[in-house]
């Protein structure tokens with residue numbers, strides 16, 4: 001079984017909504033016989049100094065620099081992996097864990113000028129020494145209709161997890177098909193197309209990851 005650590009950063013007013021999304025993702029993987037599960041590890045604490053204000057044509061935005069978020073997520077995952085190694089006492093537990101996913105209420109910003117967060121509905125992912133870091137800002141997915149909001153996020157999480165197992169973008173009826181607008185995202189089915197599904201299943205089974 002592959003475990004993906006799941007956490008959040010920022011001030012979620014409705015935390016139950018997040019847990020519902022994580023539960024939905026786990027239900028999806030269980031029902032489709034994919035050996036991947038999200039494991040909620042509690043909120044991620046970032047030093048308050050990291051939060052910055054940036055001026056845009058739409059007013060002032062508060063955000064965490066992407067680099068600070070990635071660093072904090074990487075350290076947390078590394079620390080938890082070390083604990084897993086200490087606890088297993090030599091036995092192979094069958095657990096694979098090398099991924100962490102964070103949802104954040106803040107828009108993602110970066111010093112990288114090529115990273116245009118206004119045009120990116122979907123998240124950010126990076127691999128550092130075999131460890132996979134995924135970040136999804138909930139902001140572009142917001143809807144006053146809570147069920148719609150959850151559905152958009154659910155698909156966003158599936159999209160990021162797809163990337164984390166080596167899936168590229170797809171042009172089919174599929175969560176791996178990136179939207180140009182949020183309306184387009186609403187039209188995507190809440191699942192992978194057959195081709196992406198099979199690739200995900202194969203990679204989730206054979207990804208050597210980090211075994212404990």
Ligand SMILES: [Zn+2]
Nearest residue numbers: 122159163178
């Ligand atoms: Zn993508």
Ligand SMILES: [Zn+2]
Nearest residue numbers: 170174193196
């Ligand atoms: Zn696809």
